Amino acid sequence: MDFFWQVFEIHHVLVLFLGLLLGIVVGALPGLTPTMGVALMIPFTFALGPTEGLILLGGIYCGSVFGGSIPAILFNVPGAPANVATTFDGYPMTKQGKSRKALELATISSVIGGLFGMFLLLFFAPVFADFSLRFGPTESFWIAIFGITVIAAISDGAVTKNLIGGCIGIGLSFVGISMITGTARFTFGMDSLVGGLHMVAVLIGLFAFPQALRMIEDFRENSRGENKQNGYKPSRSSIRESFGDVLKKPKYVTIGSGLGAFIGMIPGAGGNIASLLAYNEAKRFSKKKDQFGKGDKNGIIASESSNNAMVGGSLIPLLTLGIPGSPTAAIFLGGLLIHGIWPGNNLFVDHAHVAYTFLYSMIAAQILLLVLGLSLIKYMTRLTSIPAYFMAPVILSFSIIGAYTTQNNLFDIYTVVILGLLMFCLQKYGFSPAPIALGFILGPIAEQGLLQGLQLGGARGSVFAYFFTGTWNVILYSLVLLTMVLAIRQAVNKNKTLRKKKPQFTLKGLGTTYAWAWLLVGGGILSSIYMMSSMQFEQKIFPLINAGFLFLLVMIEYGKKAFVSQDTKGISQQRRSWSLYVLIVIVSIVSLLTTFIGYYTQVLLLMITIPLFVYLKYKQKESSLTIRKIVIVSFSFTLVLYVVFSILLKVPI
Known part of the structure; x- marks a missing residue:
């Protein structure tokens, strides 16, 4: 209790x-990311x-995992990989005008998941640490494969396209040193690729950068008065009602918290x-699976409770065994060692005052976080009222500096x-x-576990027995098979829906430009398989698979x-505004010119160019936008970035 009151x-x-x-x-x-935040503060x-x-590092860790949900909900840009x-x-939900509701659900479920992970850390750390050591290469391999097969189930669109995306992500993870x-x-002879593609740069390139480009593309719709601003008028929501959504049906927060803490304990996950x-898993156990991906509150509850429960879970093997359960926990280990504290069982004896005060402070x-998060929601939702012509260059600017500051x-930046x-x-x-993104994250884990x-x-006499025997191996590959069966069933159900439209079989479809593009891609894959055949076995086995x-x-x-051939119809019938695509090309070129024009000049150009384009092309519709406003906002934002990154954080820009 003395430690508690401290x-x-x-x-x-x-x-x-x-x-x-x-x-x-x-x-x-x-x-x-949380990893970067902890590293910068050490x-x-x-x-x-x-x-x-x-306590400072722990607060940053907890706060940053929750904070990543804010741009994820408001702008479709995950603030961290966990979001x-x-x-x-x-x-x-934001597009439906429920941004406040979504943020409340994220805050409450984050806190419940975080508390679950921290209580496990406080009371059961030694037990769970011993349990996490039972996960060897094969268990890690099956967990990664399970995550990859989940791709087909969690995303909208065709199952095959989702799996193709997963394979593309895995392919990106092969670049660099094995x-x-x-x-x-x-590496194709490029020295820059020897270190591989960095996870933060890849995630920003997949989510944040294209979201900004889509905002620019939508200026044509905005000019007609449809969705005039980037955000959507947030409806009022009751915090009591949001607590009820999370607690009256605890199935989803339980699934999220339990899985989050479990995965957090596995080193490197x-x-x-x-x-x-x-x-x-929340989607699997839901009676309304078709609502997931369309603004289902249970999706937010499961996701946010799991990534916050992971914080406590990842600290279990760190504090008891000195094995970090996540990249951020690895940085945390450095913070411990700097102060002369060595993790392990002796931590709770030799440094009991530090260990227990820290654990209680995490609770x-x-x-x-609950009080702080709920009190900030009112101000967070106002971010959605920022016009798209200002929000797009802001996202682009943060995408560029976020990618650069990692390493x-x-x-x-070029990767992004x-x-x-x-x-x-x-x-x-x-x-x-x-x-x-999921393929890129899980690819290295699967390959390392496989090899x-x-x-x-081979050393034990039977590779097959090593991979397919053992309690956890059986459970995990059974989940893989179950997920694949469900994915096939999902695809069959979609085909039944298509059959009602009576699509006609015609060989002419195989001669379309879109079909030839697929054939060309297939030819490229066959060529790559042929070229990989001369590589070492360890280097080529997983890429070949x-x-x-x-x-x-x-x-x-x-x-x-x-x-x-519906894919091509939707594209060909869209009315294109070529001037907007020219603007997208210009913005992309400016983003690539960091080396030559400097970061702050680049930010200023983006902040001026995009709203100036809207002013010149749609000034009758955007009467509130003036040259004076563009200049003031652009220079003010650039100055703020200069103060934060060059003066406070001292980033070598």
């Missing part, structure tokens, strides 16, 4: 409040004592996997822009960014063209 000392409360507030800001800015803990330093699943239902052989592959798996952090690497343009185009043909399992299984599966899916899509 949490409420005024300096501990102030440090915790500051950490949570900073964490929410870090999470809300696209590209600034130098500031040097002047603090061990307890205060850990990808929140966009599936959060943004549709974690098993230690040699570079798929993280909140991105936890939230996506929790979302899938207090959830209560404080201070200009190549990450190129992937963003590709994703912008792919979305027009029915592809979703979520499966690509290590092959080596260990991925390429073979991708080729099969591409041929299925090609075969579909003989029955239905």
Whole structure:
């Protein structure tokens, strides 16, 4: 109890409040992940004592995981990898005018999930730490494969296109140095690719950058008075009603919290996997599966409770074994070691005052987060009233600086822009960014588990027995098979719906430009398979499996063209505004010119160019927009970025 009351000392409360507030800001800015937030703050803990330093880092960790839900819900831009699943239902709720409701649900479920994870950490840490050590290479492999098969179930659109996206994401994860052989592959002679594609840059390129481009593309609709602003008038919502939504049907928050804490305990997993798996299981156990992805509140509850429960779960193996359960927990380990504290069983004996005060403060952090989060919702929802012509360049600016600050690497900016343009185009043909992101995240885990399992299984006499025996292996690959069966059933049900429209079989469909594009892609995959055949076994085995599966899916899509060609109709009948596409090209070129014109010049150009285009083309519709307003907003925003990143954070721009 002495340690418990120490949490409420005024300096501990102030440090915790500051950490949570900073964490929410870090999470809300696209590209600034919880890992980055904790890493940036470690130098500031040097002047603090061990307890205060850990409380500050813990507050940032908790706050940033929650903060990532804010842009995910309001703008369809996940603030952190763990918030990808929140966009599936959060943004549709915003479009329905329920942004306040969505944020309330995210706050409440985050706190409940966080409390669940922290209570597990406080009372059962040694037990669960021992349990997490039982997960070897094969269990990690099956978890990753399970996550990849979930792709077909969680995303809207054709099952085959979702799986193709997953294969593309896995393919992107192969670029760089192989974690098993230690040699570079798929770099095409480019030194910049040796280190691989960074996760933050890839996620920004898949979600944030194309979202800004879609805002620009929608200016034509905006000019007609439809959805004139980027946001949607938020309806009022009762906090009591939101508590009831979460607590009266605890199934979804229980699924999210349980899976989140479980995945958090597995070393190397993280909140991105936890939230996506929790979302899938919530959808699986729902009686209204078709509502998921269209603004179902239970999707937000499952996603946000899981990624916040992961925080406590990831600290269990860290504090008891010194094994971080997530990338952010790995940075946290550095914060412990800097203060001379070594994790392990002795932590709770030799440094009991630090350990228990920190654990109790993490429980207090959830209560404080509830108060802070609910009180800020009123101001968060006002962000949706910012016009799209200002919000688009703001998202672009944060996308660029978020990608750069991760590694201070200009190549990450090029990754964002190129992937963003590709994703912008792919979305027009029915592809979703979520499966690509999930494939990129899970690909390395699956490959490492496969290769290590092959080596260990071979040493034990039977690779097959090593992968397919054992309680957890059986449970996990059974879940994989179950998910695949459900995905096939989902595809069959969609085909039944199409049969009611009586599509005609015609070979002419196989001769369309769209069909030839699929055939060309298939030919490219076959060529890549041939070129990979000369690589070392360890380097090529998983890429070959991925390429073979991708080729099969591409041929299925090609075969579909003989029955239905609706994909091309929707595109060809759209009225194009070529001036908007010219603006998108200009914006992309400016985004690539960081090296030559400097970041702040680039921000100023984006902030002026986009609203100036709207002023010149649609000034009769946008009477509130003036040259003076454009200049004031552009220079003010650039100045704020300069103060934050160059003066406060001292980012070497």
